[in-house]
Amino acid sequence: MACYKPSLTAQYTEDSEWTPFDLLSRLVKEWEWAGRLPETIAQNTRQVVIRPGVVLGRDGGAMKQMMTPFWLGLGGTLGSGRQPFPWIHVSDLAGIIAHALEPSPNTPSSAVPQVYNGVAPALNTNYEFTKELGRVLRRPTVFPVPGFVIDALMGSERAVVLTQGQKVEPKRTLESGFQYQYPDLNSALREIVGS
Structure with a gap:
């Protein structure tokens, strides 16, 4: 989702215009451009770009890094917690x-x-995600991680991925008829945690 400018209010769809504004958005632009087929092939071949949100799954990625602190009762919101958290279940x-x-x-x-846009239709914040994961795990979520700590640990260019976010809608994905197995946090997290 790094192509869309972080905002607490703006909502983005696949049709939203965007121009690179930082290192990650430039990387996305270059990555998408590099993946294009030559025009002679593209005329007869369907090209697809998937822009995934935070991918949630049992065997790795974001969840693997979060599970230990949450199991220990040390999970909490990142930064203000108000930032949008575009996510999707790996399935x-x-x-x-x-x-x-x-x-x-x-x-x-x-x-x-x-x-x-490879995101769930639910528009959640980091706070909502944190509270739901704590609820599913039956663990408290009372230890927020201040933004300045994340900046210090990760560097400000990387920390922005966790402390800022975008409200991203899968408009075209839904219009295409795709049916989500896990359209909301509760169903996704219950499947991942196995409860």
Whole structure:
């Protein structure tokens, strides 16, 4: 989601215009450009770009790093906790990829890739995510991590990923008919934690 400028109020869809504004957004722009097919091939081949949020799954990624502090009762919000937290369950991300690659009469081949936001339809904040994970684990979430601590530990360019966020909607993903298995935090976290 690094292509969209952090904001507590703006909502972004796949059609939202964006220009690089920092290191991560420049990286996304270059990555998406590098993945484009040559025009001669693109005319006969469907191109798809998936922009994933924080991927939640049982076997790694963000959840693996969070589980120990939360199990110990040391979990808490990051920074203010008000920042949007665009997330997706790993099974739904795999489903979006498979769904996006299926031929569809409504989406002809084009030199311009079709973009899908790989996020759950629920628009949650870091606070809501933290509280729901604590509730599912039956653990307290009373130890917030101040923004300046995250900046000091990760450096300000990397910390922005955790302390700021974007409200990202999967508009095109939903319009394409994709059905989420885990559209809300409760169902996703219960599957991951196994409770």
